[in-house]
Amino acid sequence: MPDITFGTDGWRAVIAETFTFDNVRRVTDAVAVAARGLQPPANVDRNTLVVGYDRRFLSREFALAAAEVLKTAGFRVIISKSATPSQTISFTASRRKLLGGIVITASHNPAKYNGLKFKAWYGGSGLPEMYRAIADSLGQRSARDGGSVVEEDISEDYVAALREQVDVRNILNAKIAILHDPIHGVAAQIPSKVLGIDYVGNARILRRSLEKLVQSVVDTVRGEVNPSFGGVNPEPIPENLTAARNVMLTGEYDLAICNDGDADRLGVLDERGNFVSPQKIISLLALYLVREKRMSGDIVKTFSTTRLIERVAKALGAGLHETPIGFKYVADLMLTRNILIGGEESGGIGFGYFIPERDGILSGLLVAECVAHFKLPLSTIVARMENEFGTLHYDRRDVHATTEQSARLLDRAPELFNGFTSKEEKDGLKLNFADGTWILFRKSGTEPMIRIYCESPDAARVQEMLGRAVKELTTEITEHTEPL
Numbered sequence: 001m002p003d004i005t006f007g008t009d010g011w012r013a014v015i016a017e018t019f020t021f022d023n024v025r026r027v028t029d030a031v032a033v034a035a036r037g038l039q040p041p042a043n044v045d046r047n048t049l050v051v052g053y054d055r056r057f058l059s060r061e062f063a064l065a066a067a068e069v070l071k072t073a074g075f076r077v078i079i080s081k082s083a084t085p086s087q088t089i090s091f092t093a094s095r096r097k098l099l100g101g102i103v104i105t106a107s108h109n110p111a112k113y114n115g116l117k118f119k120a121w122y123g124g125s126g127l128p129e130m131y132r133a134i135a136d137s138l139g140q141r142s143a144r145d146g147g148s149v150v151e152e153d154i155s156e157d158y159v160a161a162l163r164e165q166v167d168v169r170n171i172l173n174a175k176i177a178i179l180h181d182p183i184h185g186v187a188a189q190i191p192s193k194v195l196g197i198d199y200v201g202n203a204r205i206l207r208r209s210l211e212k213l214v215q216s217v218v219d220t221v222r223g224e225v226n227p228s229f230g231g232v233n234p235e236p237i238p239e240n241l242t243a244a245r246n247v248m249l250t251g252e253y254d255l256a257i258c259n260d261g262d263a264d265r266l267g268v269l270d271e272r273g274n275f276v277s278p279q280k281i282i283s284l285l286a287l288y289l290v291r292e293k294r295m296s297g298d299i300v301k302t303f304s305t306t307r308l309i310e311r312v313a314k315a316l317g318a319g320l321h322e323t324p325i326g327f328k329y330v331a332d333l334m335l336t337r338n339i340l341i342g343g344e345e346s347g348g349i350g351f352g353y354f355i356p357e358r359d360g361i362l363s364g365l366l367v368a369e370c371v372a373h374f375k376l377p378l379s380t381i382v383a384r385m386e387n388e389f390g391t392l393h394y395d396r397r398d399v400h401a402t403t404e405q406s407a408r409l410l411d412r413a414p415e416l417f418n419g420f421t422s423k424e425e426k427d428g429l430k431l432n433f434a435d436g437t438w439i440l441f442r443k444s445g446t447e448p449m450i451r452i453y454c455e456s457p458d459a460a461r462v463q464e465m466l467g468r469a470v471k472e473l474t475t476e477i478t479e480h481t482e483p484l
Contacts, residue, residue, distance in 0.1 A: 006131045009328060012106045012115030015057060019114045021065050027116055028066040030137035032073035035099060037133060040121045043097055048076040050101035052089040054186050054262045056114050057227040063104045067149045074144025081151045083186045085263035086117060088158045090357040094123025095157060108235035108260040111228045123355035124331035162194045165354055166365045171195060174372030175213040179256040180220045181244035183234040187263035188223035190361050221247055234260050236267025236347055238275045248273035255371055255378050257364030265347035266360040268367055270378040279306035279394045280382055282343035288370045289340060290316045297340030297352060300330045303427040304345045304440055304453045311389045324427035331356040393459040397452045397466045399473050406443040406450045409473050413441040416472050439465050
């Protein structure tokens with residue numbers, strides 16, 4: 001029987017290898033069994049689950065198979081009529097007070113992967129204990145009468161709710177030009193719908209020097225369905241955003257909002273086409289929400305997220321919490337505390353006053369609102385923040401390695417760098433240095449690789465340390481790999 005393991009947010013595997021229809025049914029059976037043991041509040045419908053899916057190969061067919069399993073288990077199932085963001089399932093469960101839902105998606109992973117996530121009634125990812133219950137239920141099956149499956153368009157309620165969370169009038173009146181790059185994922189058309197702007201499928205050159213904008217516009221690049229994601233991973237990081245950057249270099253747009261395959265992550269390009277790190281975006285949004293929108297609450301960061309947010313939280317007088325890596329830990333805090341904003345280094349940002357779930361579309365629209373509010377280029381807004389709090393440079397590298405190799409490399413990591421003043425092992429191994437530099441080694445929870453994160457006041461030092469780590473670890477793997 002193929003190995004089914006759950007990572008930081010659900011189960012992901014290669015299509016046709018481990019991610020098969022039989023295994024989707026097997027995991028869904030486990031979800032059905034575990035769901036019967038959940039203890040939601042009394043006003044939650046314990047017998048209804050919602051099912052959604054992304055634009056990946058066979059995602060709709062996998063979702064239909066999952067829906068049939070849930071029906072056999074006696075659940076009333078609402079399945080989305082079309083591909084939809086993961087957070088739409090969370091939102092629907094929360095707004096309609098349903099037990100939860102399933103999303104068929106592999107999020108930002110390569111096209112050959114697909115996956116399954118569980119969302120709960122409170123509007124967020126399944127908590128660690130919920131995934132443990134699902135894993136413990138593998139191989140079990142539940143059959144009950146009363147099940148049914150209906151299709152619904154669940155996206156309109158989500159779009160309407162987003163419209164309430166952003167200052168649409170301010171964005172439109174600012175006459176800014178927004179480029180949206182969903183990387184062929186499910187976010188396509190949604191920012192346009194939220195702002196009430198006609199969808200433009202292929203980004204045009206606005207020629208604003210010749211044509212005065214009547215109101216803000218949203219143009220899209222890579223909005224069509226493409227299960228191969230155009231040959232890149234649908235993760236909004238610099239190496240995957242060349243298409244958007246090329247359009248931004250025309251100088252006709254004020255910012256680019258970029259989303260991953262299931263739209264829960266965000267990447268941003270400024271008016272010059274430069275990538276604005278999620279580390280800066282979460283800090284910028286925290287400042288904007290508190291200082292400009294007069295909102296309050298604590299801030300959450302994961303173990304691999306910038307220390308810039310620590311400086312921002314201190315200046316704002318906001319409580320700060322640090323969790324292991326994975327947004328489910330952030331969501332857990334959002335359920336028990338007054339959390340204004342929480343995020344992770346990979347571009348997943350959520351807002352406790354909305355739902356305890358990362359939302360790349362809402363995050364992007366709030367960045368656009370920030371630009372509209374200040375009436376300044378995004379690069380200038382970021383520069384002002386760095387002038388106040390200092391500049392920190394951040395980057396990440398991934399080294400492909402088996403589980404056994406990753407464990408051995410983590411043991412060796414401290415040998416690679418001298419002079420660290422302390423180490424932390426909350427999630428992986430982080431080495432801290434006296435000048436504020438840190439480097440973190442961590443096994444991926446979703447792919448066979450070790451991730452290396454580094455932050456420093458010195459940009460050159462970040463690249464030097466990451467380069468040295470990758471070289472040493474790659475050499476270690478090569479030397480200990482048996483020849484074919």
